[in-house]
Amino acid sequence: MLEKKIITQLRNVVGKDAVLTSREDLNAYSYDGTTTWTHAPDVVVLPTTAEQVSQILKLADESKIPVTPRGAGTNVSGGSIPIKGGIVLCTTRMNKILDINKTNLTATVEPGVVLQDFNIALAKQGLFYPPDPQSFLGCTIGGTVAENAGGPYCVKYGVTKQYVLGLEVVLANGYIMNLGGVTVKNRTGYELIMLFTGSEGTLGLITKITLRLIPMPPANKTMMAVFDDMAVGGQAVSNIMASGVVPAKIEFVDNFVLRRIEEMTPMGLPVDAKALLLLQADGSPAAVEAESKQIVDILKKSGAKEIKVAKDASEAAMYWKMRSAGFAATFGAAHTVMAEDVAVPRDKLVEFIRKLDEISERTGFFICYLGHAGDGNLHPSIFTDIRNKEEFARAQKAMEEIFEAALSLGGVLSGEHGIGLEKQRFLKKAMDPVALNLMRKIKTILDPNHILNPGKIWEEERV
């Protein structure tokens, strides 16, 4: 518990309405989008300016109070859970779009701007910000930068870090630091922006973000392909990528997810399909026409059982809505869902799918997956029940095998969700020990008292 004095000081900084202390309210900040982790904070603070954030951090640093930054809490890594209690610093009220510049093709926003609100504002001006984590309806841009989030569009357009041009970051000691600017080119010193992008709230609090934009592609076309065999679907993805055409999105849905989605929202999906690929080509109308024709050809040659090209925007929207319901479909399927986020090199996708089948057979756990096939980033999920200790331990073991399989193929532990709490057990295996040690040193330089999001990324006892 925090001293009353601290609460009073926090109230003095942000005002009474922006400090939450009731048990009911603290309960509401004890979880995120994961099923496994919960821990309540001692207080929730909702600042509206960088100056307020600075004062909160100064206060916390002096009294060595843990501070867990949080946006909308839609993350699926445990990253925004205040596992050490203390302060949740929630940015949802810092939600102003400060500038959209059509000439510079940049936008500057506060961290609490919701991605979908941002997308709507950009669309009005014919602009496009590609990183599209499927939590876009809820997630804040600050959160997507701190997690270096990706999504379906990243196969063609890259992840969040490829779009961050400038940041305002409040350091643990309260200093408000500016990094980068609004220019696409900037070769001034180290790429410190990249240090904070993907830092999962452990190095500083992002209070302002300048993002690179691109003009909205004038045309797009959505295609759906059905496969009898998941590996054949995976091979089709590799064939497309090797053919010289880069679709805007290539998404993969397995039979289980497909059935669940059709159950939740009947839309006439081919529920017998073992695997379904959802693809989109975008660009100028002529390019879209040519690319989609090429994609359909390759899909046919690769053994697709059925191919559908969306007739219009509403049919396309239906397919993509299905995809975004995918996580809901898996997360609602069991008490505890261990949804992982490994990514493998694209040319190892088929091999990885086969390994997943093997692991499933050997461990007896059903493994379902959906994800971004185009960039080798799948989300294999194991259904279990954390209340059943014995089973949960076995499930964790099975998940470990999945990680090992991905790593052995040259893959990574997390493609887009971040390490947070969920994956820290495996970090040692997935990183060069010298690099891991360097991360710790950086952390200690920037946050000597370890107040910022403590307990995340690396395992506790080593801190």
Next chain:
Amino acid sequence: MAKSKQDRYEQIKRFEADLTKCMKCGFCTFWCPVYQEERIEPSVARGKNMMIRGLLAGELDYTKEYADRLNKCTLCMTCTANCPSKANIPNVIVAARADMVKARGLKFPYNIIYRWLLPRRTLFGRVIRFASWFQGIFLPKTEGTIRHLSMFLSALGKGRNIPQIAPRFLRQMVPVVNKPPGGVKATMTVGYFTGCMTDFVLPDLGKHVIDFLTRNGVEVIVPGEQGCCGAPVFLGAGDFDTGRKMADSNVKAFEGLDYVISDCATCTSALKDYPKFLADTPEREEAYAKFAGKILDISQFLVDVLKLPASAYKPSAQVKGKKITWHDPCHLSRHLGITSQPRQIIKSIPDIEYVEMPNADRCCGMAGSFSMYYYDLSKQIADKKVEAIKSTGADIVASSCPGCEIQLIDSLLRNKVPVKVMHIMELLE
């Protein structure tokens, strides 16, 4: 003796499937009108659901803060309509309100109003009449047809612009049986559930509904025994016991009729909700389900049952040549799925221009007693609706829920936007 946990959370347990369906994705934050204003997690469906789970787990209790967070929901159902898991959290919220009221009772003055006054229609009418004598004396008349209402209603309304209480109530203006005029053959008989607002505040609307129906060959029965639909009592306040009394008497009042129509979206939806929330015995379950099956919104009745030709919809004198937009009441659109019928009716009217407003189905923030508890929040939600209405350039915003209409009148006046608010039936000659 301490009640078992099962008993304590009797109503919540009935909606356990909804409670557990939420998988915490947080997408509801984008849709929730309350969250959009407050931007804090306890405002949104996910937060409320987790709070109720906390209650069940014994981590939380019935505190002032718990009640406050639970009450701060308009039950607009936008979260459910957009939920990837289709978790109906408003169900859980209503149930949790009921369990809380059962355990802790209602607070003054709501206990008096909900338990004692609303179930007694005639007495309620007299109290309202009594209050209305003072409304012009103590408070200045505001613009248009709106006045501040004095006495306890004003205390509840916290100074909002409330329409004047009618000099004569609908029940005093019309007989029980209203036959079609001479020369028009009666093809059908319907019961008319008038609702408190139409009865006490908008009797002319009620008269107009009856005239329109009788002219189109419908015999309209207005049973005197009907009362309040119970929405503020069992949905808003969670008082299921009183809700059952009201439901029982309404079911009885309309016995023997095949159709019961209502011009108030909230009433329509609440009457249809009797079996879901209030059926505690097999008898009630049967009676409520049968009753709910008879209930139709007026536009649904005209379009789907009576199947009136487009030519039946002629503009009333005051709407000719005007630009009209439509506000979807939550209770009509998301609760009952009625969105095309009212639009079909309005678009059939000659000599008017129909214009769709952006986010026409976004909650206006009224939500009955919600707007009494949280008037400031309710106003903030309403201001977004005002912006949407303004952007259409419409002369008239039509709806079919007197609750929404009060909110729209109040917010348009407050924002000095000269758009007239009308019930869909008032558009028709």
